[in-house]
Amino acid sequence: MAPKQDLTRVHLLLLFLVLTAGIASGLAIFSSASTVISLIRTATTGLFLPILLSLIVTFLLDPMVTFVERENISRTTSIFLLYLLVAALLLLAVNWISPHWQDMWNSLRTDMPRYTAKFIALLREGQATLLDRFPYIESYDLPGRARTLVEELVAQILVETPKSFLRLGSLLILVPLFSFFFLRDGSRILRLCVALTPNRYFEMAHDLSSLVSRQMAHFIRGRILEAFIVGLVVTAGLSLTDIRYAPILGLFAGVTNLVPYVGPIIGVIPGILVALVDLGTGGQFWWIVVVYILIAQIIVDNFILIPILISRVSNLHPLWVILAIIMGGKLYGVLGMIIGVPVASAIKIALLEIRHYRSTFTLPDTAQDRDRAT
Amino acid sequence: MNPLWSNIFRKKSEEDSLAHFLRNLAVFADLGRRELNFIETLVHSRRYAPAEIVFEEGDPGSGMYAIRSGRVSIFVRTPDGQKEQLALLGPGDFFGESTLMAPAQRTASARTLEPTELIGLFRADLLEANQKHPAITNAILIGLARTLSERLQAAEIAIRKLRTAASGTTSGTPIDIDPES
Numbered sequence: 001m002a003p004k005q006d007l008t009r010v011h012l013l014l015l016f017l018v019l020t021a022g023i024a025s026g027l028a029i030f031s032s033a034s035t036v037i038s039l040i041r042t043a044t045t046g047l048f049l050p051i052l053l054s055l056i057v058t059f060l061l062d063p064m065v066t067f068v069e070r071e072n073i074s075r076t077t078s079i080f081l082l083y084l085l086v087a088a089l090l091l092l093a094v095n096w097i098s099p100h101w102q103d104m105w106n107s108l109r110t111d112m113p114r115y116t117a118k119f120i121a122l123l124r125e126g127q128a129t130l131l132d133r134f135p136y137i138e139s140y141d142l143p144g145r146a147r148t149l150v151e152e153l154v155a156q157i158l159v160e161t162p163k164s165f166l167r168l169g170s171l172l173i174l175v176p177l178f179s180f181f182f183l184r185d186g187s188r189i190l191r192l193c194v195a196l197t198p199n200r201y202f203e204m205a206h207d208l209s210s211l212v213s214r215q216m217a218h219f220i221r222g223r224i225l226e227a228f229i230v231g232l233v234v235t236a237g238l239s240l241t242d243i244r245y246a247p248i249l250g251l252f253a254g255v256t257n258l259v260p261y262v263g264p265i266i267g268v269i270p271g272i273l274v275a276l277v278d279l280g281t282g283g284q285f286w287w288i289v290v291v292y293i294l295i296a297q298i299i300v301d302n303f304i305l306i307p308i309l310i311s312r313v314s315n316l317h318p319l320w321v322i323l324a325i326i327m328g329g330k331l332y333g334v335l336g337m338i339i340g341v342p343v344a345s346a347i348k349i350a351l352l353e354i355r356h357y358r359s360t361f362t363l364p365d366t367a368q369d370r371d372r373a374t
Numbered sequence: 375m376n377p378l379w380s381n382i383f384r385k386k387s388e389e390d391s392l393a394h395f396l397r398n399l400a401v402f403a404d405l406g407r408r409e410l411n412f413i414e415t416l417v418h419s420r421r422y423a424p425a426e427i428v429f430e431e432g433d434p435g436s437g438m439y440a441i442r443s444g445r446v447s448i449f450v451r452t453p454d455g456q457k458e459q460l461a462l463l464g465p466g467d468f469f470g471e472s473t474l475m476a477p478a479q480r481t482a483s484a485r486t487l488e489p490t491e492l493i494g495l496f497r498a499d500l501l502e503a504n505q506k507h508p509a510i511t512n513a514i515l516i517g518l519a520r521t522l523s524e525r526l527q528a529a530e531i532a533i534r535k536l537r538t539a540a541s542g543t544t545s546g547t548p549i550d551i552d553p554e555s
Contacts, residue, residue, distance in 0.1 A: 069506050187502075191418075199422055203429065203496070206418070207436040210498030357434070 048332065050171055052339065054178035058186060059220045061086075065183055079183050083176065097247075104245060111244075115270075116150045118277045208357055212350045219349055222309035223342055226301065227254045233300050234271075237291030241284045243275055253296065259341045261321050264301075268292045316345055392419070395493070398466055399440055401517045409510050416503055418494040428484040428492065435473030435480045437496030441465050444490025450482050462487075471522060474500070475515075 061082060068078035123146050182189075190209060197205040231254020238246035249271045256267035275288045316324070321341055328340020393410040396402050402413065419442070422428065428439065431450060439446075441463055448461040448469060460482055463469060469484060474497055504511040 066506050070508070195418065199420055199426060199428070202418075202420060203436055203494070204434065206496055207434065207498055210502065 046170075049335065050174040050178060053171065054175045054182055056220060056224065057175060057179040058182040059217050060224060061179065061183060062186075062217065063221075076184055079180060083180070100247075104248065108245060108248070112154050115273050115277055116147075116154055119150060119273055120147050122276075204357075208354060211357065212353045215349045215353055216346055219345065220342070223258060226305045226309050227257045229305055230254050230257045230296050230301055233296045234267075234291060237295055238271065238288060240291075241275075241287055242279060243271070243284070243288060244278060245274060249274065253292070255338060257301070258338055259321070259325060260316065261318050262325060263338075264297050316341065316348060320344055320348075392417070392493070395442055396440075399468060401440075401468065401471070401521050402514070404517055405513055409513050412503070412507065412510050413495070413514065416495060416499045418496070420492050420494055422486040422490045422492060424486060424488050424490075426486050426490075428486065429470070429480050431480055431483045433480045435470060435478055436498065437494055438468055438471035438474045439484070440468040440493045440495070442491040442493055444492075445487040446490060446492075447485050447487055448482050449485065471518065471525075473497075474518060 061079075064082055065075065065078050068081055069075055073081070190213065194202070194206050194209050231250045233250075234253040235246050235250025238249055243249070252270055253264075253267035256263040259266075271288060271292055275285045279285055279288075321344075324340040324344035325337050326340075328336035328338075328343070330336070332339070392414045393407070396410050396413055396417075397405070402410065405413070422444070428446065429435065443465050446463045446467075446469065447459055448463065449457045449459045452458050461469075470480070472478070473480065474495065477497070500511060500514070
């Protein structure tokens, strides 16, 4: 028994050493892994936006590149031709807009506090009427909270916009560069990725990737075009009135229109506010409301654009929309809120395509089995 | 000569090139050099181990395969689990072309017998190419259509022969023959 006791003691020591070494190396691996992950994260922080934007640019320009390519011009040359065209158009647009833009920006800086003050006043009024009906919510300082929130937001916009022009400079270099390579080699990159799948699943992966990417391109193109047209309609409609900042309001309405359900409502608010402050509740105010809600949202967007541009399959349940907005906002702030829903729709499209693909090929399968049985 | 430069300027010998292989396929026999070079960018080259399944009966089919090297057995599984070989294909043969243009299920299974290199041409690539280079895609499709109709005609004649033979021997119900197999 005695030698066995000794052995166990040695064993215990060994076990202790092995366990310690195991835990220590585990910790070391874990910490190094987390440093590696944090390194990767810091290395890629600034890349998300340019890559996203260049993917969008790629999806928008791809049909045009294909169109030029049809004339037996090599893809690289056609991309360069298209870039020249786009650059010329952009230059013209900037030349035309920039004087107006400067004036607008300066007057907006002075006007912004007036608009926010009106917003706070409206909120206070609303709370007063609420208090009359439900006296027990007295303790909640809604206008105060809203004031700090709005002031922070406005300060951020006023301070960050010139700063973000600096970032815009880097985007102006990175986005064309990335999208050039995505346009030129995108299909080859996708092909290489698909080629990595094992032989048995290669055919399915290849088929699915082409189906999903076609749907995705269609969806992204549709969404961007829809937002652009809605923005244009709002700008045109508002330009008929005496309201100021029609282009900015139109731009805002267009961008927020990317988010379904919630976006259009948010998009209306600044327009209504500016109209209330500058024009009061006259005939023009109601015309502005009609432009926003009836013309832009209901007639143009719901009756004309959505049926033409966007297939119903990409519709998300409102619950998913809200979840996507919240999660996107947590990840990437305001930008995340805007792109969260399109990304969620893209994921839904991918899943639907996969399910559709499977169901198309399982239904005849059962039919065939029945045939075989008879 | 500098080995680096020789590496850049070295051309693949004509016999080795994929275009040369494609030209020898019945489907692409009538195509010119430019079309063949374009097809080279469309097709996928895949290597298979011996006794590896290429596709099973009932799989969603999306394209055709041509054999560059090796041998492939085409077979169906009988209800009692036996494999019944329909064809044994070698280099230069192609199979699965009936699902190239219309999405359908594979009507038979394919399995490699030795290390095999297959060249796959798939519907998705053809449709995409059709957007960019309709003329070249047309030439490819005409070749395919010709091969398909040749095969269909041969199958029809075979069916007719079998039907007359069956009615001659049993004089009962004609046998159902799957024209695809």
